Amino acid sequence: MSIPPSISTILKAGPIHFGPFLVTTQVFHLTPHTYALVNLKPILPGHVLISPRRVVPRVTDLTPTETSDLFLTVRRVARMIERVYGASSLNIAIQDGADAGQSVPHVHAHVIPRKRGDLDHRGGMDAVYEMLDGEEGDLRDAFREEGEGERRRFPRVDNEERKPRDMKEMEEEAWMLAREMEREPVD
Amino acid sequence: MSIPPSISTILKAGPIHFGPFLVTTQVFHLTPHTYALVNLKPILPGHVLISPRRVVPRVTDLTPTETSDLFLTVRRVARMIERVYGASSLNIAIQDGADAGQSVPHVHAHVIPRKRGDLDHRGGMDAVYEMLDGEEGDLRDAFREEGEGERRRFPRVDNEERKPRDMKEMEEEAWMLAREMEREPVD
Numbered sequence: 372m373s374i375p376p377s378i379s380t381i382l383k384a385g386p387i388h389f390g391p392f393l394v395t396t397q398v399f400h401l402t403p404h405t406y407a408l409v410n411l412k413p414i415l416p417g418h419v420l421i422s423p424r425r426v427v428p429r430v431t432d433l434t435p436t437e438t439s440d441l442f443l444t445v446r447r448v449a450r451m452i453e454r455v456y457g458a459s460s461l462n463i464a465i466q467d468g469a470d471a472g473q474s475v476p477h478v479h480a481h482v483i484p485r486k487r488g489d490l491d492h493r494g495g496m497d498a499v500y501e502m503l504d505g506e507e508g509d510l511r512d513a514f515r516e517e518g519e520g521e522r523r524r525f526p527r528v529d530n531e532e533r534k535p536r537d538m539k540e541m542e543e544e545a546w547m548l549a550r551e552m553e554r555e556p557v558d
Numbered sequence: 559m560s561i562p563p564s565i566s567t568i569l570k571a572g573p574i575h576f577g578p579f580l581v582t583t584q585v586f587h588l589t590p591h592t593y594a595l596v597n598l599k600p601i602l603p604g605h606v607l608i609s610p611r612r613v614v615p616r617v618t619d620l621t622p623t624e625t626s627d628l629f630l631t632v633r634r635v636a637r638m639i640e641r642v643y644g645a646s647s648l649n650i651a652i653q654d655g656a657d658a659g660q661s662v663p664h665v666h667a668h669v670i671p672r673k674r675g676d677l678d679h680r681g682g683m684d685a686v687y688e689m690l691d692g693e694e695g696d697l698r699d700a701f702r703e704e705g706e707g708e709r710r711r712f713p714r715v716d717n718e719e720r721k722p723r724d725m726k727e728m729e730e731e732a733w734m735l736a737r738e739m740e741r742e743p744v745d
Contacts, residue, residue: 459655459656463651464651485658
């Protein structure tokens, strides 16, 4: 399969960082100030992250232009994710600062597609929040190796139950979602 | 104390609804497309809600202009709340649709100021999420009386542990926060 045009653009525009981590090949959508990223350990299928291209920790660090661009992108990506994953609702959440549970110090909005009863086997509708916090911890730990702050491309495989996905799987999902974003109306 | 100028503007611009509920006197900030509202049963002091003035249930129902205005307002209100309540972080969360836990079918972003260890006595940092879901249920039930969908101004007092606040307390907080928003830089 040929590379989606938007993926070519992203690879040319890179490198793209999520906090200290190089994530260029996991990015599926790029705007002037924002990118959207597939997840190492999605809580549910279609769980993605939206971040400003500038690495800043807090929402208040964003300029008004970056803020608008970030949330217009959240809205468009969320609409695409709901369509592609056949969801009926979405959780949108930002842990803005360490004392709110943020572990990677780079603004990121979680977008998580939801369906009726999707987490009944995990303790019900609200289980997503505990998983979200677990997930963030995993994300940081999985990316990080010895050498705090070292920029790394490949996640460390850890011994937790929810295994991080391999790079090939994430890149294939990024290409699929890039194609779907190309189909999404601009407004 | 004299009425803050922005509260006069809000009262003239009203009525303002949160879903089916009339909330004009609990609103402390108003922009062309967005308002900010004090909470009947805040999870933590300073827990507020930001909503579009147009009553629509889903983020994707917002126009791009409404989306930008909503999140620029979230950013400014969040900055003010963090300052006024001496917080170090914020949770920002949207339950976008019933299957994500939304109970009042009107887009609303929760902004919750956080401090280190603030929920240790409630089960730790993540307890905010369970409380958030409880809160939403409370909010809906507290506003609603017999007569589904009836527009009501005064919350019903229920017999739950966390009592809804009285209207006077909420209006005083709205005036205080209105004054603080008047001091907040535009950008």
